[in-house]
Amino acid sequence: MAAPSDPGADIASNAAQPPRRNPGSGFAAHMLPYPDLPPEQRIARLRERIFRAGSSGAALEKILRSLIQSEERVVRLTNLCQARSEINQTIVRLQTPAELFSVVCRIAVEYGGMRMAWIGMRNAETGRIDPVARYGEALEYLDGIAVSATAETPEGCGPTGWAYRTDRYFTVQDYATDPMVAPWRERALRHGLRATGAFPIRRDDAPYAVLTVYSAQPDSFDDEAIDLLREISKDLSFALDAIENARVRRDMVDALRRSERDLREKNEFLDSILQSEPECVLVLDAHRRLLRINEAGLRMLGAHTEEEVAAAGLLSFIQAEYRGAFLDLHRKACGGENGVLEIEVGGKDGTSRWLEIHAACLPHVGNEKPGFLGIARDISETKRSAELIWRQANFDFLTGLPNRYMFRDRLEQEIKISHRMGGLVALLFIDLDRFKEINDTFGHDRGDRLLVEASRRIAACIREADTVARLGGDEFTVILPQLTHPEEAEAVAGNIITRLADPYVLGAESVFVTASVGITYFPTDTQNADALIRNADQAMYVAKRQGRNRLAYFTEALQAEAKTRLHLITDLRGALPGGQLNVFFQPIIDLSSGRICAAEALLRWRHPTHGWISPDRFIPAAEETGLIVDIGDWVFRESARWAKRWHEQGLGSEFCVSVNSSPVQFRDSAHIRTWPKILQEQGLPPRCIAIEITEGLLLDADAAVAESLSWLRDSGIPIALDDFGTGYSSLAYLHKFPLDHLKIDQSFTRNLETEPAARTLSKTIVRMAQELGLRVIAEGVETAAQRTFLENAGCGYAQGYLFSRPVPPEAFETLLHADRSPG
Template identity: 55%
Template sequence: MRSRSFLLASLCAAAALWLAAGPAMALEKVTLQLKYGHQFQFAGYYAAQELGYYKEAGLDVRILEGQDGDAPERDVVAGKAQYATGSSSLLLARLAGKPVVVLAVIFQHSPYALAMGQTGGDPDIRRLIGKRAMIGLSTDRLSNADELLAYLAKEGVPASSFQRVDHSFNPQDLISGKVDAMAIYTTNEPDTFDRLGFPYDIYSPRAVGIDFYGDNLFTSEQEIANHPERVRAFRAASMRGWQWAMSHHEEAADLILNKYTRRADRQHLLYEARQMVPLVQPVLVEIGYMNPDRWQHIADVYASLGMLPKRASFDGFMYRVDNSRGNRLWLYRVLGAAALVLVLGAAIHFSLLARERKRALEAIRQGEQRFRTMFEAAPVGIALIDSVTYEYSDINARYQEILGRTQQELRAIRWLEVGHPDDVVPIRAQMALLTTRQISSFKALSRLFKPDGSVAWIEVSVNAIDAEAGNHPHHLCMIEDVTAKKQSEALIWQQANFDTLTHLPNRRMFLDRLAHDMLKSQRDRSRIALLFIDLDHFKEVNDTLGHQQGDVLLVDAARRISACVRKSDTVARLGGDEFTVILCELESTERVERIAQDILTRLLQPFELGAEQAFVSASIGITLYPDDALDVDNLLKHADQAMYAAKGAGRNRYSYFTPTLQVAALSRMRLTNDLRNALKGEQFELYFQPIVHLDSGAIHKAEALIRWNHPQRGVVSPMEFIPLAESSGLIVEIGAWVFRESARWVRRWRQEVHPDFQVSLNQSPLEFQREGLSYECWLAHLQSLALPGQSLVVEITEGLLLDASNSVSNRLLQLRDAGIQVALDDFGTGYSSLSYLKKFDIDYLKIDRSFTRNLAPDSSDMALSEAIIVMAHKLDLKVIAEGVETPEQRDLLAAAGCDYGQGYLFAKPMPAAQFDAFLRDNAIPFAASIVKSN
């Protein structure tokens, strides 16, 4: 027989040489029908096509996507496609009389399984009873429903015990709860679940010994009979493509994306590839191998479902690789007969026999070398482990690389010795189940220690392997390094829950801990104190020293606050210069006050910021749980109110929440809401108070003062609503309204009373300092009214000059260039400095009423007033005295050289129309009228 083979090979070689010398043969066109759309599940066929394996075999292959589940079987039987892929249900088709023949098995284990959402308890497939499940239609043989139904029946969940619904192939149906279970491919849907963070359990038929084949390459009896060589060539080229695809995951994924489909991204294709490794088992089993006993096992499962008779025969269903040579049997016989008549003798026979043996051994060696190459080049770490001794039997290079140890080092230790103790215990428990065949495989996440002391995260997949007679059973362990992924997840979690500057818990983590401590407090019947801390004058540090130094201060402040509390307490940064402290398990408030005072004391100490020192204090609001509130939102609101009470009381102190604060806060909130409608409702009114020239008694100036006529409260004091307008930002709109009204009235009085009449209007520091402020719109409005800039005087406070940033200086220059004069209000009560008066363009100083009120000859107030007047005149500034209420005060100021007076002696503030009449009634010098009345 071997001599005949040798002669046949010689004839074939001669024929090949003859054919090579002749013209090139045309490629035979064939069609491969896939059962689903393009994905890594069919990567071997794409590889055979794109790498030219089919062309080398003389084939021009067209690969078609699957449109419906029956297409592969239907088209092959009808002759529309010569080859196709199908599931183990092909066995049903064969025994139903359809001439289908399986050429090769690609998936040694079926990827088909059942997925259910986790409920918090132990996994239990019987939860499916009475529920809705997508397990395909019973009429669709290619749905793989049969193996799941057999599995469920074996687990005590017959098909009649749950509701089967049409399969939508949309994972969202399970995630949203539209169904309770879904048939899935373990190479596909779990990736979607993992990405969306959906917790799930997978139930595989293999858990109860139902082990179907997965994807199968098949053809028809007609194709084998008419084109045996083509069948052999197509199968060989396809298997060659699969060997390449299973050892080149990255390149195969790129090939699919570039040539076939982009429905799935690269990450999903690589996920498919990794999940296919334990199913295809390219290292342990030759791709395409199929076992008659396994097909018999599948037939027995079908028989248990009543779909096949018991011990049904399926002869001719499995393709035999050497069948393609059956049609040449006559040639073998002729050659054999010829060989018998050849007088070559025993020597030639044994020579040929030795040559055949050598060739067979070489083929075995090449096969082993091929599988060894695939084992060594695998992109995942692979090791064979003795299940009894836990010693390594074989290790590939990637496994050694992940563990950071050489093969010799690994063989000197046992499996799991370098694993983290917390992770090893559950893995050993799974290994015990694997050894006793209660499960066939498992996956786990584990930490391991590398020789350099670092810790790596690995994803472990372990499968049981049948032992040879007399040998220990082995386990196939595959590992993948997921350290980078875990580090990325840890970084994302850190950034989501902790402040990047101070590394304290951020608002999200703070709220989570507060809610947790509140639950614990309910159980323990203890109390919690919430401290809301705001740094005083922190803005000045940012503005003067820069935000970088401000960040250094915040880090140091966080350290100081943390040093005042226990480790069980929580210090968090909510943002900006706001910190919170949760003091839990309190027995009395004495500890709260002690900690609050300690925080105040530590924050008062100077902050070293490079070559500079900064001083800040803190205002602390304190609220108690459950005394002051029973929910998180109200606790935070009350702590914030208490903090503002501390700030309003002078800063550098703490304040407890009281119901009075809540009432005041509600009042402020309601008043602020009313304030938003005041402009639209025309509730504001402008009052004017005359500014009298003390020497002549003439009234050529007035100060504009806003009043709010609230529809329910009556007249609301500016002292009450101006701070609300500033904090809410409404001050900008209100200031614009005051400007327009002032301009309207001053235009009238310059035309009808005096051509140089001036109106002074106050500007809030917040309004003056706001970003984007420009007086160009003021000038445009004045020009539209034919008014010069000198018709208005802007009154500002000394505090603005103390914080004289570039923007403040630029705005003062804008006023000067526009001709609008500037008055410094309440002079002498703030941070007075002669350098400010020298540096900035100021036109008027207004002596505060606190000096005027107690004026008397030879008094200190008189001396200070005279000094202010002399200093102002030396700097070419005019002086206006506020709060003049008696003739004696007026006379003393006039004698001291004061230019103007303003107060109740002359007139109280009055509405614009009334002031207009007042001006006309007092056309004579005002001072003269007062002298006459006296």
């Protein structure tokens, strides 16, 4: 065995070393005959030829041996040089260590003159150096061979083991004599292996593998051969690094391509979603430049291409009155604040649409400041439907004037303004004298034409800030706000009376109609809308009693009624402790079965002196004084007590009692939250008591009211909206507040048989409530025809005198028993 003292030292050899020459620079491949014979046979043949030629002597044989050895050395070095050249030419095309190792082993044998070559790597689990590539003859030598990477066993002390551990090459010039290879001597000689060399292959500045080559001849590894094999191992290390770098580059390129492909696919996917999105999606930068808009957005704007919108500028599509609001929305969104805005846009195709835009911040648009992301949906149909329903609910179908619902809202608004800013509000009630006679004489068509003309004449007498409304039939009202002196209203009323007295041309006929007008003032005559309406109505009847075609004021005699009301309030304070209040129940009927399914609890007052007092008289007084809070609690407890009794009698597990509430009660949310506790104390399920609220509560509802309603409903108590359709903002309530039941106001029901508008509105309300999942109850049903119409319209429930008047609880219990009895 021979090993260098350091990686660059020459190995020691027992054989004499010839002078080192550059392979291939002064020798032919073979200078003597018989190159294919073993050395001894070759010498014998040459000696025989020399003897025949007459030469002799041992000196000649010695010369022959030296020549043969030199020739063999030249051949080996030439082969190794060629092998290295082949390896260097080949490794540039290889992509994996496995391919490289296989090629090196093959070239070492085929070009390097080796009998066999293998490359081994350390097995981390066994600690052995296992072959990972092999080539040549005597491959059976490697089958089952044990080469260890550690020095603790003899199998680890061979050339391969030492080369791996020390990162230095080792050679064995003769297996037959070198003790280093004792564990493998017999096996190697049996397979014709006489010399071996092990050369470490480094990677990342550490041992990685070992190239082990075998020769069939002893003393095959001289300095030049070792240098060449060391260079080959270095070339392998360089090739491994190059392969790894190439792999890293390929992986990076593949990863980049995958990323580009994924990004492209993701963009294509997102773009397909964007283009298939039915809503408008638009992206603007911080300077309001259009960056993207989808196909739905182009359709909404009546444009064909994104470039067309960008060139015109998005603002040019927005109606002028909404541009400021949109700019504000854009500014807030770019600042990180979400927002919603309804705008009207005019398309390039001449269309007009309403859009609801939901805006959010889009960070880092175009590597600049945050931008604007808008999702817009076309709400034109919703707007038109809402506008139609709103107009039908708030405007008179015949004249186009505000109806009684809109009138009431306008009056309350003007009263609020007067509270804040001062000034008089005058209310005029106008009734056409003897209009019924004209209607009966000339027919309803001409009567309607007269009403339309009368409404036009009244409207021509008032200011833009004033309101004229038709309450129904031949009754009109006029609201005159912000007056300085009462005489201003008197002048308007006089002008109206004069204009209405002019002749009306109805076809070939001319007819004359006069008007009676009643006037009252806020705040001099009263402090609330209801009283103001009553005052004006009473004054109008005074004008009629005085001969018609004139005006009358709210008089002192009418003022006496106000004093009576004060006495009423005084007596009301003692009604509850005096046991004068009663709870009556009016059944609610399931129209499909005709059975009683629920009841409404109604408060009644039996005055010890005046008898039964109308709720219309004492409930407003109770609300004004705050007495309604204690009275309302008492009604709630009484209703719950009777409902519990009827449940225990088995009169219906789903039977529900509706209890009216007042806006005054909702001023204290803590008070409202005691109601579920009352039901719990009585052992009554929350679903058995419903709370009826009015639009008056919702009109001025703040966050606390909305929270209280939601809390009640979350507690299991249903919420019903009473007198639906009598307020200005009815439609907004349906999605803004948590509602379960909707009660159609009796003013609709009462006019079902006489007014087409009432029928249309009732059908519309029923359909709308059904779409929203609300239970619809019609109030004030008094005739079979009204019931039939409502049932055909899809209304599920009704109450009214047709079924029963409100009755005491004992009488209602009798009704329930009769309703539940078979047959």
